[in-house]
Amino acid sequence: MNNKLQHLLLMTLVSVSLTATGAPPERPENTLPVGIVKLSDHPENRSRTWTGIGRLRGENTAFCTASLIDTRNAPLATATTPAYVITSHRCLNTRNFGEYTYAGGTRHNTSMQGTLFFNNFDNTLGDVKSYAFKRVAWQSDGGLNLAIIELDTTLSELMAKGIQPLKIAQRTPPAGTEILTLGIPEFSNLHAMHCTQLAPVDVASYPWVGAKVLGNQCADLTHGGLGGPVLSKFSNELISLVVANNHGANPDNKCLANAPCELRANTAHWRPDTHYTQPVSFLNQCFVEGKLAANTPACDLYKLTSVAVEPARQPPARVFEKGLTEKEAGPDTFDVGVTVDSPLYRYKYTHDAKACRDGSHYSQAMSAKDATINFTLNNQVGLHMLCIVGVESHEDRLTSAQFDAAKIITVERIEIQPQVPSLQIDRYRHYREQYVAHWNHNIPLLDHYKIKFGPYESTDCKTPEGYAELLDYEERPRDSGPWESIYPHKDHPTDASLILIKQTKEQLIDGYYSKIISSGENALTLCTVSYNLKKEPSQPRMDILRPL
Incomplete structure (x- = not known):
């Protein structure tokens, strides 16, 4: 057999061998989807565990994400174990849910009409599974920006349909941990982004203030990602929920609604293109036999009192530094009306959000009936905060979890500086x-x-x-108004149909x-x-x- 024939025979054997064995198995790194996610047939692909990440839909719109959580205390769910999803409290508003009203504070077992849509993958558009709300089991707009929703089905029924719950991490991992942030953007399907977790920080997004929330700068998750889960890249366990982000927001609006800022000492700082997320590991202690037990001492939701501010008596997000004549006229004072579901409350005025978690220098316990707090700001430039906690009695000793969840009202006194033309x-x-x-x-x-x-x-x-x-002045037809200021047209003073107008900023x-x-x-x-x-x-x- 000559050399050419031997070479040809060897190549034929190699080809037959490759055909018989098929394509090589999928590499491990290919089992971790990033970007828009398709449901994979590969048994080790992470997407198989994300079927329980759903789109939250209310009466009016559907631009939030929620996650089914694993609340089982045993390997198998019983027939009656409820199905709970968790999301950001800020998703439950009248813009999404029409008739649903929420005045603030903590709320339990409230009726609400809504639907969760599971199986939101790019290749399962015809197989989306929907389930109705049964009730909002727990909701708060305080330091814990969280809503727990019970669905009108059981966990075992969902799992039988292939909808898998996420396991909650036992503890919050440190800064630098590699994470996956997931969400369902507006008019799209499930996306996954990979980045690293930032250190805990206090955050304000008027009128909400969150204590010790986490940050990350995972890209490409914007409108619709609120409430989305943040998972450990390695364990796939649920670490936190997205509760705010400032992607696309104007830095000039920092700390206002939809433009969250970071509170460091008495100063507001802007970190662009950042998600802020609420840690949820404490929820492991809040379920007994698969059911929410927020009233057990082991759960950080235990004894969290409801403190709500009357919207008409909510101080503004910003006031400006005072000139000499304004200082002589006196300080800024606001009579803040609060509703507290405990008999008494205590409050503190400070310039640092961390001080709200320190039990010292709070006021004596005061009656919560028709409560009004006189919030008087000094002339210091920077952050001014009012911390409020509810108490059951004059002797009540609050836990660290209760101070962490204090209602915080912030007002920023801004130094007026020359503005850069925009x-x-x-x-x-x-x-x-x-x-x-x-x-x-x-x-x-x-x-x-x-x-x-x-x-x-x-x-x-x-x-x-x-x-x-x-x-500037503009020429307009007289009937195009109404306009706040109207001036005769200098070039056509006798033409009644033509006028000069000068718009206000509001117009x-x-x-x-x-x-x-x-x-x-x-x-x-x-x-x-x-x-x-x-x-x-x-x-x-x-x-x-x-x-x-």
Whole structure:
């Protein structure tokens, strides 16, 4: 047999061997899905354990995520073990659930109409499984931003349909732990993102304040991910729930609703593109024989009193630093109306959220009937906090869990500084060449803008001549109003149908004022100066509008 024939025979044997044995087994790293998730047939693929991550749907909309949890005290669920899902309390609002009303505080066993949709994978669109709510078993808007919902079915029935619960981790792992953050974004299916866990931090997103929540910067999970689970990459156990994020939020709005900030000492800090998550390992102590037992001493939900603030008497998120005349006029004072479900309450005024968890310097126990707290701020720039806890008697000794769950009201006193002009410039080349400039008025400390524009060679942004204030006067038909201020048209004073108007900030669409600037053959200079609430000007911003 010559060498060529031997080589051909060897190649044929190798080919037959590969055909007989089939493709090599899936590598271990391929069993951990990242990005949009498909349900895999591979028995070791992690997606097989994520069938119990569902989309929360109310009467009106469905942009939250919830997770079925494993509450069994034995390997097999009994026929009567309830099915519980957990999510962020902030998902249970009238925008999602219509007639459902919630005034704040802690709530137990409340009726609610809603549905959970399981099996939300990219390749199971025709096999989504839905189950109705039975009740909201527990809900709080305090330090524990959490809702526990009982479904109108049992855990064993769900598992028989292939819907698997997530096991809750026994303890919260340290910062640096590799995690998976999962959620169901708006108009999409289950996504999984991989990153590392950050250290615990106190967070504010008006009017909510959360103590010792975790952070992560897993990407690509935005609207719809609220309530989604955070899992250990290695054990697949449930560590925490997403309760807030600031993806896409404006840093100028830090600490406001949907723009959570971090509270460090007496200062609010902005960490962009961050999820904040509520640890849930304590829930392992809150189920007995598969049923929620929030009233047992071993559970951190035990004796958590309900403290709710009357919405009409909620202090603002921000006040501004005082000038000399304002200081002479006296401090900012707010009469905060609270509803407490215990006979008594105690409170503390501080500049640091950590002090709310320290039992010292709280007031004496006071009657909770028709409770009003006089919240008077000093003139210090930074955070001002009112911590409130309910107590059963004058001798009641609170636990660390109760102080951790204190109701915290924050007001930030902001130093007024010159504002950087904020505008966007678009270019259009249609029937004529023009620019459209859009000035952003959604800036909290902004009072107004002044602008000017002219030939590039002769327009100096640093000189005061030629500036005009925005909002500018615009020509409009008289019947296009109503307008707050109307002025006779200077070029057509006898034409009753044409007027000049000057809009207020509140009348602007999305808070932007737009102006068309026609382009010619030569470049233009556009100058913008912003003024803060003290009427202090910023440095001029110069934009060059080149010929189109």
